[in-house]
Every structure is written in C-alpha cells, then in structure tokens.
Amino acid sequence: MKLLNYMFLFFFSIGVLNAQEIKVTGKVTDNQNLALPGVNILIKGSHKGVQTDFDGNYTILAHIGDTLMYSYLGYETEEKKVDSQSTTMHVTMQVSAAQLEEVVVVGYAPVYKRQITASATVVSSESISRKPRKRRRKLSRKQTINKGYTNQNNSTIRIRGMNSISNANQPLYVVDGVPVNSRDIALVKAIKPENIIKTEVLKNKKASAIYGSRASGGVVLITTKSGNYKVQNDESYKEIIENDFKRVNLSPLSTFSIDVDKASYSNIRRMINNGTNIPADAVKIEEMINYFDYEYEQPTGKHPFAIHTEYTSTPWNAKTQLVKIGLKGKEIPQNEIPPSNLVFLIDVSGSMSNSNKLPLLKKAFKLLVKQLREKDKVSIVVYAGAAGMVLKPTSGANKQEINQALQNLQAGGSTAGGEGIQLAYKIAKENFIKNGNNRVILATDGDFNVGISSDKEMKDLIEEKRKSNVFLTCLGFGMGNYKDSKLETLADKGNGNHAYIDTMQEAQRVLGKEFGGTLYTIAKDVKIQVEFNPGKVQAYRLIGYENRLLEDEDFVDDTKDAGELGSGHTVTALYEVVPVGVKSEYVKDVANLKYTDSKMNTDYGDELLTVKFRYKKPKERKSIEMIHVLKTDNKSSVSQDFNFAASVAWFGMKLRNSKYIENEDLNTIISLARTNKEKDDQGYKAEFVRLMNSYNGL
Template sequence: MRRLYFFTLMILTTIVSIAQEQQIEVTGTVTDDKNYPLPGVSVQIKGTSTGVTTDFYGKYTLKARLDNILVFKYLGFATTERKIDSKSTVIDVILISSVATLDEVVVTGYGVAKKSYVTGSISKISTTKLRRSSRRKTKSNTSIDKKLRGRVAGVHVSRPTENIKIRGIASVNKNKDPLYIVDGKPIASKDISIVKAIDPSKIANIEVLKDINASAIYGARAGNGCVVISTHSGNFSIENSESYKEITENNFERTSASPLSTFSVDVDKASYSNVRRMINNGEKIPAAAVKIEEMVNYFDYEYEQPIGEHPFAIHTEQAVTPWNENTQLVKIGLKGKEISHQEIPASNLVFLIDVSGSMGNSNKLPLLKNAFKLLVNQLREKDKISIVVYAGAAGVVLEPTSGANKQTIIEALQNLNAGGSTAGGEGIELAYKIAKQNFIKDGNNRVILATDGDFNVGMSTDKEMKELIEEKRKSGVFLTCLGFGMGNYKDDMLETLADKGNGNHAYIDTMQEAQRILGKEFGGTLYTIAKDVKIQVEFNPSKVQAYRLIGYENRMLEDEDFIDDTKDAGELGSGHTVTALYEVIPVGVKSKYVKEVADLKYTKNKVSTLYGDELLTVKFRYKKPQKSKSIEIIHVHKNANNTVGSQDFNFAASVAWFGMKLRNSEYISNSNLDNIISLAKANKTKDDQGYRAEFLRLLNSYQGI
C-alpha cells in the first residue's frame, strides 16, 4: 500500500512539474486608473530578463509558465505584480499613479541660467549625441521627440505618436504637453510641430526640466515640464510654413485662334473659409491662397432642380461686367440633383485622422473631434464607421461599427490625443485597406481624411502622394479631405489628394463651418452623384472677340481631354452647385487685353453665319459613380443685351471681384473696395444662414488690414 501511495505521489509530482515547465501564452491590457491605455509599460517575468512592452493600445503578449510572476513597471506609476495561474491566461492590469516613483526621474535644465540646486539633477543631450543619432537614422526619423527617447530618464516618448510626456504630478494622465523653450523664447502650442522639425545639426543641446518648482522660472505653463532647446545661432524664430500651389491667372484668349475653353469642375470651398480666417486674424493673405472659383462656389445660388434623365441642370446668364463696363460677364451654373439623406445608399466610411504633434492646437484636433460628432449624429444603422489614426505610425482605433452605436464612435474620437511626427502615406494605405475590406457594392464607400496636411514621415511630397492616391482611387473608394489649423496648413497637398482621389476638399476653421460641411451639406460632402465632370465652352467668334475664365487655373484641361474618358476630372455631390464666370470682350470693342497678331499665311479663319444669335455653347460631360463611360449634355446660350444681372449674378460677381482684388489682378480696372461692398450689399437677397451677411462683414473688416 505504501509503495502504491509513493508511486502515485511521484506521478502527481511529475505531472505538476511538467505542467509548470510548459509555457503558455499570456495576454492582457494595461490601463491607468482613468481607463486610458498605457503604451510602453514593461511587462517582465520576475527573476528573469524575459519581458515585453505594451503596444500603442496598452496590449501585451508573452510566453510564460504557470506560477511565474509578472512584474508591471511604468514611470510615474506604482509597480504591480501578478501571478499566473491555471484559471485564466488573460491578465488585465490597472496601474495606479504614484508621486513617490517620480523622485528618480527629476531632470532639470534652465538654459543659460542653470539652477541645479532647485532639483539637484540635470540631463542634457549634447550636439555630439544629436549628430551621431542623425547619422544613424534617415532624415524622416530625426524629430526632436525621437532624440529624447531612451536618453532622458523620466521622459516617455510614446509609440507610434512620438508624443513627449514628462512624468510628474501634473502630467501622468491625458494630453499634458510640456512647454517648449527655444533660445530663451517660449513657443506657442500651435508652433510646436515647427520646433520638432528643427534640423538637429542646428541644435547645440536639448535639456529637459521636470519638477514642481519649474513654474517659478517659466510660470504656470511649465507645470507639465519643459523641453529647453538651444541652437547654435541663438536666434531661432517661428516662420509661417503654410503652403499653397502657385496660380498663374488665366489670360484673355482670342476666340478666332482658340474658341474652346475646357476645365474640370471644382466644388471645393476651402479657399473662402481659409481667407476668412486670415482676414479675421488680421493676417496678410498670400495671392496663391486665393482661389476665386472656390470663393464664388462657397455661396448658394437659386438654380432650379434638374428635370429629366440627367441629374444636372445647366443655367446661364449674361450682363455688363461690374469692374469693366466695356466687357460682358457670363455666369454658367450647374445644379446637381438633391438626394435625401434616407435615399443615400449604405455608407462605408473610414475616418482617417491625423493625431501627430502638429494637430495639438485647439483649432485642430479638439475642433476636429467636435466637428466629427456632427457627422456621427447623422449616421444610420446601415452605415458603418471605422477610425484609423496616424502619427509616427498608423493604427486602427475603431473597427467597423454600425452608425447605431453613436456613443461608441464618439468615445473613440474623444480618446484621441495629438503627438509625434506625421506618417500620412502609411495612414492612407491603412485607411484604404480597411475601406476595401468592408466595401459595400453600390454603396457609398469613402475615406474622410482630416489633417493640416503636414506630412513629414514616409511619402510626403506632392508627387509621391499624388501617385499613391491615383492608385488607391481604382478601388472605387472616394476621398474627402478636411483641412484644419493654421501656421503649417498645407493647402496644396490637400488639394492634390482631393483632386486625384475622386473627392472634395474643405477647410474647417470654426464649428460654424463644420456645421455647414458636415451638417447642412452632409449629402454633397459625402455622397458623389457624378465623377469626372468636365465642362467645355465654345464661343461664337462672330460675337466674342476674346474671353477669359475667372479662376479654375488649377483645373484647366486640354481641349482633347473633354472627350477622353481616361482623363480624370472633378466630382459632384448630392445637391452641389458649380458656378463659373467668363469675362468676354465683344466683337468691335477695342481693349488693351487683346493684342494685335500678324496675319497668317496658310490659315484663313472663316466665321459661320448660321448661329448669329448665339454667344456660346456649353458642353457638359459626366460619369455615373461606378461607370467608366461618360454622358454628354449640351446647353446653348443666346446673346443678350442685359446691362444688369440678377441679384445672384451680381453677388457672385462681387465675390469674384473681391478675389481678384486680393490677388492684385491686372484685369480689374476698378479695384475700389467701396464699390465691391456696394454691389454685395445691394444683392445680399435671401440669406437664411447669414453667409452673405458674413461676407459683407469680411469686406468691411478687410478695409482695416
């Protein structure tokens, strides 16, 4: 009996020993006491060197044995231990912040006036270390944030956002960014991204300050710590890094030599809201920021709804040009069919949100979150939303979720924080991948990119991003680009993306603008009713001596592109209107804009007399969203002797007139602002939303700039 007992005991001991030696996979999530995920937490098997760190979402996975003890360590939090047992292989941990653990990470730097006695320790990254680091890494990997990772105790640089957090009493939770000091000057939060992009070769050293007494030196703004940077020159200053695509104003064209004018439609309105922001801030307006067609198209006009088989109606009007009594102005208006919200097909939307350091300012990510709530509140149960974010890298923060779960979507938005460099190309790749995986046949498939357009990691040039988007649009997924912020706003990049991605582009500077784009114009912004929309106008040389298209300089096409279905063009959304203005010089009118040319030897122009009452013919081509063959509509405009246009006509003319004044156009003989104000004021008409009244206020404000 004893032998049997001993033998049984040996077997059980062996089984337990084998079980303990077997490795199992343990997973879990580490959060703080506010339920925010903690990236970069050290998860180590006690008594060994084996361990891992948590990812961007606070998740970890490692192999261990039963009865092993896991040790969870994170700067600014109390160390926690958990034993692995057979009951569960999922171990979720909540770490509690601890002031006591911060004593070891106090690092102080005070620039020229060093006061080490305040904290007792100083940590500095020297010029030599910066240069050595830069030689080892590519240009896209040289941000200041990365220089601090692993070199300064107590400084946590999160992946993938590259956001700096200096662990301390005021900074253990949420988005508490340090104060940046460059050459003794505090840097505004909106300009931090510019500081982070400083060439390391120009930096003498970087010092990091963390303690309660820092506010005694730099004030309350240093409550979350300081990053003190000294450059070799000692005179660093912030420069505006906004960028716009250069515009060469359209000239007058002789009808006898070039009777056709061809362009892609443009429903973008970003230029107007951006110019409005500059005027309201008293800023100088760059000529390249003024796109007259986008300013004119910002406003609604009383165009009748289309009737018949085509989802568009064409309207034309003619009158004397307000800024030049010797020319005529022709307005061409397109009206897209309005599709009710409930009739829009099921939507597969991917929010692609820039959470890099440049988005930290109040008019960027915080405004973006509130703006997107307006969109979320209009979603239906059949719609699904995914959220992809990008900074130093890209990641999915919300898997496809029904529009019925609005609170879940909004909570995912609210948890976003800004920090790090900007890997826009990687974000776009991931967003399109998610959109394609959840593609709805005959549905509304779209990526909505929200950013300031400042891409500085991976693909970042206009050419690279253009090629990427041209490839992605083949998937049948459309693109909407929403621009935010100031100081480093990249209008040219967003225009390129929207243009090549079968999409549209808007600039959101206020919640009022967010309400317009994502509320009032929800259908037009997010649902395309026609793509590759082109206009070709043929002028009658018996009536028109010369003409010029006002605006649309970046949308001009070759005449042969009009019937070439392989050529990309603009898109129109539900209820969208498009307005184009041509200034024409009638036959027989002497004008300084029409230059003499030598007689031709081999070519003789013969003008037809069959269409003597026609001024021009408008040809319009479009494709249905999922089709590849275009459909053509033709509209003829008869010559009119009107001297005064309708109120809509005159208001559109006043907006174009102001745009030309801002651009210092050579084609306005009268640039008197009072005349522009008088024309706009007399034709304000019905203005339910107050946009025209706001334009008048802008005109009056501009007088003082």
C-alpha cells in the same frame, strides 16, 4: 557512458538556450496605468537599448539571462531579468521620491537651485545632433540616458510627473525667450538640430513660478544659435499661374473640370482672422466663389443638374464683360440616399496634436455620426507611424460605440499616410455595398512623411484605388504645417471633394448642413467646354480653375478624370470677356496666317457662346452630353447671386494681386458684396463682408 552523454547534452542545451537571442516586447506604464513614452530600456552591462514609443510600447532583442534596465526622469529605475518565458514583459514604474536639483539658467529670468526644486534637464546641441532621427519634424527631443547608450527610436518631449499625458498637458515651448503659441508647436519641432545651442526642460508646478499657469504641463526652453528665432510657416500650396486672356480666333474653346471644393475660402478666413499673411497660391478663386449658396433653380428634366447663365458689365474693368455659368445639383432627401459604407481614415500622428486638429476633428466627426442611419456602416482606420483599424464595420445605429472609438483617439508619431490609405480602401472594398455609397473620408493636415508621401506617389496610389468605385472625401485640419497641395491632389484624383475645417461652425456646414452633398455623388467626371462666338467676343479668360484645366480633346475622352457633383451642390464659373470692337491691352495683335484662312460663321449673330457639359452617372463609364446657349439678349437684369459672386471673385483677385483688375478699391468691393447679400439665412455672406472689413484694417 549513457549518463555522461545525457549530462553533456543537458549542459550543452542550457548553453545554447542562454546564447539564444529572443525578441522581448512590452508596455511601460506609471502607477496610474498611463503609458510612458520615451522610457530608456538598456541591457545591463551593454550599450544596447531602445526607447518606448508614444503608447509606451517597446521591442528589444536580448539574450536569455540578460537584465533589462528601465529608466525615466523622475521615476525609480526598474530591472527585469529575461528568461525563456519572457517574450512579453510589462513594467510599471514608480515616481521617485528624490527630485533632481540643479542650477537652471534662463536667459531672461535666472533661477537658482534654492528657488526651484522641480526637476530640470539640459540637452546640448551636440547630443541633439547625435540623436538618430527619421525626419526633421521630430527635432525637439530630449534624452536623459546612460553614457554610451545608443538610442534606436524616436521620442517626443512629454514631461512626466504631471497628472496625465494628454494633449491638454503638453509643455509650454519657449524659444529664445519667446513663448510659442500651441498652434505653432509643430513648426518649432521642425527647427534643425544643428541650429539649436541647447534645450532645457523644467517640470512640476514649481516651474510655474516663472511662467505662471501656462507651465502646468512643464516648460521646454530652446536656445537657437541666432538667438532671435521667429515661427516660420510650413504650409504648402501648389503654384497657381493666373489664366490669361485668349483670342477667340486662335482658341475658340475653353475646357475645364468642375470643382466643388471650398477649402480655400475657409483657409483664407482662418488667415484673416489670425492676422497672418495670405500666400497668393492659397487663394483659389473658384473655391471662394463656390463656398457660398446661390439661389439656382432645381433641375426638372432627366439630367441630375440644371444650368444657369448670365452676363453683365465687369465691376473691376469698364472695358470687359462678365459671364456666369452656374450648375445646380439635384437635392436627394437624406432618407432616399442609398446605404453608406464609410471608412473614416484619421491621421493621429504627432502633427495632429494641436487643439484645432485632432480634438476639433473628433467633435466634427460626431456631427456626421449623428446623421447616420441603421443601414449605414462605419469603420475607423487610424495611421501614424503605421496604420490600423480601431473600429470594425459598425452599424450607424450604434452611435455610442462609434463616438467612443473617436473619443479614444490620441495623437503621436510620424505620418505614414500611404499605408493608411491602402488599408482604408481595402476595408471599403471588403465591405462594398452594390448600388450604395462607398466612400473613404480622410481627415488630416496632409503632412505625410513616412513611406509613400510625395505628391506624385500619392497621386499614383489614388488613381489606382479609384478604380474600385470607392469615392474619397478629404478634410483638412489645422494650421502651420497644413499641406493643401497634397489634399487637393488626393481629392482631384480620388473621385472626391476637399474641404478645410477650421471651426466647429465649418464642421457643422460640411458634415451637417451639406451632409448629402459632401458624401453622396450624383454625377461624376463633370466637364465643361465653352465655345465663344468670334462675332461677339474678341478674347476671354476663365477666372480661377487653373488647376482644373483640360485639353480640348479631353472633353470627349471618357478616360479622362474630372470633378464630381454632390446632392444639392452648386458650381459657379466666371469668364471675363472682351467684346468685339473694344480696344483692349489684353488683346494682342498676331501676324496673318499664310496657310490658314479663318472664316466666321455669321448664322448665329444673337449668340454669345455655347456651353457643353459632359457627365457620367456614378456607376457608369460612358458620358452624357448636355448643351446650353447664352444669347446676347440675356443681359436685361442681373441677379444678386451674380453680383455677389463677382464681389467674391474681385476680392480673390485682389488677394492674388492680379494684373487684370483696374479698380482695386476694397471699399467698392465691400459695397458690392453688402448690397447683394439679402438671401443669407446662414449668415455666411455677412461674414464675408466682415472678413473684408477685417482685411482692410490689417
């Protein structure tokens, strides 16, 4: 009887074991140990399956005894049986000796099977529409799968059978007969599936017979329903409503936060060099002005910055005057900068694959690594569909280890920016250096699309994280889907700064020449409040800084966030003012007030305005106030710096089609800049003149 019971329990346990569903994970590679993304993994005899991710990894739920089938275009199908020990199953696939042959019809160059032996596949619009997808940007997908198979993961077109799966071997995209520039691939992938008739894929060197050397990574042919697709820009910018003139007797105070960001200028430079249209909201005049170095004197007193003011006639309007307010931050020698705890937070999502994104980013960050000291430490966090740490806190002396971690980065997947930010701040806080320079350096195109991703969600997240006294630097890369508004929000709310890197030259400037200013804050929450003398000024308007305006009461409110000033940074603000006695269309009449009688104080007849500044030391919460007065007798001579800044503002207003410029002649703007660029050791001012000449020819 006991024997029967034991036998019953034995066979029963075997049945339970076979019915048990377990999670199987693994990685699929080729015979060169390169990851294979998009491999179809199907449970034999069922419709249940998954695909490998960009790194060749997969996870599937299967029963003990099931057989997993691994299939991929151009490779032999592999089979593996699941047993009780099979929680991890790695597979190496072998290239198939038999290549596919079929008629491939290209709308502008027919190729028949006797002319091509390369593999090809066609995906219809119906199959694309049926494919589950998490986001639009994953549009250009292809599948070669068994009928009835249910795809559970996203995959990216990556044509195998080439030498590697590196970004250098990405396929050539041809949409409606027109080859697409590599920088615009992210935009092509954003085409809605319902707008696509079919997608054809050619692979191997034989495809080069049609497209030449550009097809070395294969060809993806997309035919849209319209038949005349044109690349549409997917960049986004926050709306800017140009500052209007305000009457001094009604609004005597003007209050705003400083802005040391310079991203707008380098972004505009990229657009002009590429011959593309410049959206008005991409033009932030304050960032254009502040891109350039000005010969402001260093501070000599107890405060961390010096104040410089000038005023002169406005070059674009004979009836107004121009006021300049300049700040110069104290320059801290690099060897005196406190130890740094830096967390590189790097976007490695699929949208970062283009050459002017992740590849440029890696080169740029090596410039920063070169300047690190032994007492500095660096961590690297990456994020795509998820976030992870790829380099634990490492001394700046171990440059080879840091650079190797950067070099190993590859792009692929969606963009979970919020998750990456949380992990980066967590690591920064765990390694916090008291009285040190604690900073997260975020490098991305800003195209967050998974998890916390909206501007408001990101703003709320960063406002919470900045309480940790960890500062934030945002570096924007790339084009086509660059999200300026998100990066500006992050930088503004994260006690940080924002730059756009379009070339290695710009990387050298931001992470090399201006290393200290970019990464070391000498004053935070810097606010400016200007009071105009109604005896001298009828009306005024602040040029630029539209996204930095504050309420007048915010000036003395230490809970209100404002901009940061870095070591050696300069900040310049320009006001256009209408003097008393000048009849101007910008000064509108208002009705007399019944209950309020505004009386002018005539005791300060020689003063044009008073500027008040408030700032906090980096580790303190209470602000310090400074006061500076600009008198009317300061108009004797005008510096070249002032004239050059005026030319930059003038050009910015022209790009924005401002209603406030009477003279729009670009040649006059160019002449003003050219005659006031003598102090130009780095050549940036000369480059500005060249850019305006290029724009003039567009």
